[in-house]
Amino acid sequence: xxxxxxxxxxxxxxxxxxxxxxxxxxxxxxxxxxxxxxxxxxxxxxxxxxxxxxxxxxxxxxxxxxxxxxxxxxxxxxxxxxxxxxxxxxxxxxxxxxxxxxxxx
Amino acid sequence: xxxxxxxxxxxxxxxxxxxxxxxxxxxxxxxxxxxxxxxxxxxxxxxxxxxxxxxxxxxxxxxxxxxxxxxxxxxxxxxxxxxxxxxxxxxxxxxxxxxxxxxxxxxxxxxxxxxxxxxxxxxxxxxxxxxxxxxxxxxxxxxxx
Numbered sequence: 001x002x003x004x005x006x007x008x009x010x011x012x013x014x015x016x017x018x019x020x021x022x023x024x025x026x027x028x029x030x031x032x033x034x035x036x037x038x039x040x041x042x043x044x045x046x047x048x049x050x051x052x053x054x055x056x057x058x059x060x061x062x063x064x065x066x067x068x069x070x071x072x073x074x075x076x077x078x079x080x081x082x083x084x085x086x087x088x089x090x091x092x093x094x095x096x097x098x099x100x101x102x103x104x105x
Numbered sequence: 106x107x108x109x110x111x112x113x114x115x116x117x118x119x120x121x122x123x124x125x126x127x128x129x130x131x132x133x134x135x136x137x138x139x140x141x142x143x144x145x146x147x148x149x150x151x152x153x154x155x156x157x158x159x160x161x162x163x164x165x166x167x168x169x170x171x172x173x174x175x176x177x178x179x180x181x182x183x184x185x186x187x188x189x190x191x192x193x194x195x196x197x198x199x200x201x202x203x204x205x206x207x208x209x210x211x212x213x214x215x216x217x218x219x220x221x222x223x224x225x226x227x228x229x230x231x232x233x234x235x236x237x238x239x240x241x242x243x244x245x246x247x248x249x250x
Binding site for chain 1: 121122124125142145148149152153156200202203204205206207209211214215217218221
């Protein structure tokens with residue numbers, strides 16, 4: 001998995017490419033943790049180019065969402081594809097997360 | 106007239122870093138048999154089951170796990186066999202997916218998703234082995250030629 005970071009004012013845009021699975025989700029967790037430590041509270045996670053996601057990926061997304069709520073920030077999940085959308089529905093994440101479709105750079 | 110079957114077996118160490126090898130093995134066997142969506146479902150189920158075994162089966166050492174992939178005309182069956190401590194993932198509580206974010210447990214979704222995405226999932230303990238079997242039916246929507 002590749003993680004591209006773009007920081008604009010108080011918002012970090014993370015663009016993910018590849019697979020978000022048990023072995024790659026700790027990388028994302030670490031990047032997000034570093035952003036939190038820098039004081040960033042708003043995250044946009046663009047998952048359009050994510051070809052595969054498992055429960056380990058869902059876990060990182062949920063924990064990021066919870067942390068954002070706790071510190072008064074916000075997580076937006078952008079451009080979920082077919083697989084991610086289906087998993088969000090099945091797990092009830094679709095009612096918890098701010099899911100949006102919009103083009104990022 | 107018996108059903109045509111293709112049976113292949115892979116043995117790996119029950120370690121998380123073997124995940125790619127296990128998924129590649131399954132992906133090659135089922136190539137062209139299922140829609141991309143159903144293929145993704147199987148690969149996800151394979152990850153969830155394999156990682157579960159890698160985490161819990163052998164607390165003291167790294168043991169092996171056999172993965173048998175049986176491709177038939179109507180179903181794809183995957184059987185995971187390990188010699189680890191007895192563990193039936195089907196006995197785990199279903200996560201409450203209706204809870205708001207603040208009250209949702211982080212994790213515990215893997216086996217739930219596997220049960221939802223597969224047509225059947227069964228467990229048995231046999232001769233000191235955990236045997237977990239998951240099956241997915243091949244449907245006309247998969248465009249099997």
